[in-house]
Amino acid sequence: MPTLEDSLRHIPIFADLTPEQMHWFASHCEERRYQPGEIIIKEGDPADHLVVILEGEMRARREGSSMDGSIYVAKSGQVTGMLPFSRLTHYMIIGRAAVPTRIAMFHKENFHELSERIPVLLTRLVNLLTDRVREVSHMDLQRDKLTALGKLSAGLTHEINNPASAALRAAEGLRESTRELRRINARLDRKELTCEQRAFLADLEDETIDSLAALPPLDSLDQADLEDVMASFLNGIGIRDGSCLATGLVEAGIRQPQLDRLIHVFDRDLLHDVLSRIAAAAAAEKLTRQIESSTGRISKLVKAVKEYTYMDQAREQEVDLHDGIESTITMLGFRFKKGVQVSREYDRTLPRILAAGSELNQVWTNLIDNAVDAMKGKGELKIRTMREGDCALVEIIDNGSGIPDDVKPHIFEPFFTTKGVGEGSGLGLDTVFRLIRNHRGDVRVESKPGETRFQVRLPLTSGATPC
Helix, strand or coil: CCCHHHHHHCCHHHCCCCHHHHHHHHHCEEEEEECCCCEEECCCCECCEEEEEEECEEEEECCCCCCCCCCEEEECCCEEECCCCCCCCECCCEEEECCCEEEEEEEHHHHHHHHHHCHHHHHHHHHHHHHHHHHHHHHHHHHHHHHHHHHHHHHHHHHHHHHHHHHHHHHHHHHHHHHHHHHHHHHHHCCCCCHHHHHHHHHHHHHHHHCCCCCCCCCHHHHHHHHHHHHHHHHHCCCCCHHHHHHHHHHHCCCHHHHHHHHHHCCHHHHHHHHHHHHHHHHHHHHHHHHHHHHHHHHHHHHHHHHHHCCCCCCEEEECHHHHHHHHHHHCHHHHCCCEEEEEECCCCCCCEEEEHHHHHHHHHHHHHHHHHHCCCCEEEEEEEEEECCEEEEEEEECCCCCCCCCHHHCCCCCCCCCCCCCCCCCHHHHHHHHHHHCCCEEEEEEECCEEEEEEEEECCCCCCCC
């Protein structure tokens, strides 16, 4: 079995230490061994040791969170745990041995003496800390993007499914209506209609179809009353299946004046087919409009996705803040259905700014999503834009319960969350903070019961002073 010093000598950052330096470091380490599945680092424990993986492998993750699976793997030869100048105080993960594992633990109380005895090692450990911060920041950003993408995907699936299903049902209904029209026309063609009757029927059909959009909506009671009156009239003049025809005629907007005109133009034996044709033509038109509306909704959602993600566009370009906010609102439309009212106060004179549009949209997504959560799905969401010196100011305001004073200083810290287990990662506002800082901007929060106001400031020009 190799000695601790021999094992350390095979790890690159320790390999060229002098025998005296290596002996001092090894003599201040505590050597430990773990079997597969045993806990090496426990969530919530003080982060007070530098950890060197001499043999084996440690896998770490957050237990009981929405982030399942390994988020960090330390293999033989790696240095982890508490590093010099790190602000880590407690572990936020649990680390277990994946295989038989041997580690060396160096207490942080010895960091000061380490800096005097082995300054080259201190420099290397600080470089490791810098690399770790960069790697964790990148992982956090990607994880938050995936979390946001998961929410949006679920919502968009629902949003697209509704109009798609409606279009499918309307298409099936349109097929039946066109078949019925063909059958009715065949019957009418076998009867001797005069040119005047054919012209009158065509004009009445056009008039009925043109007036469909202007028909006032009927509640179920009013419609039932009109259908009863229509059925009684049709049955009274000897029209067969009057009750079946009544529904289609009422929905087509046919009322007593039109019926009186038809009675004067057509014989009773023609009226059934004439009325059936008018009802079928109106139904086909309404179904066509439903398909147009549903597919238009789908097209709008697809357009919003492209605008939201800046698909097929450069990462940085001149963007309109309002377009980005509006596409975000469209993408999050499923979150507003329980009772969120959105009001807008836009300063449309704001110029376009040079920015990564998809990243700004991620900012708006996190802030708006948090606002909806704060209002528990019901309330008023206000979005304002205005100019403030050389900066554009975007305010997102909700009338939720507010942020407690003891929580406010921590909301931009990574992994800090007031949500229950599995409901939040604590990365959303940290991501907002970092993305806005990357754009040389600033994000602040003002909160009191009944009003929380997030303020995002972004420079209007690339050469302007950071906000």
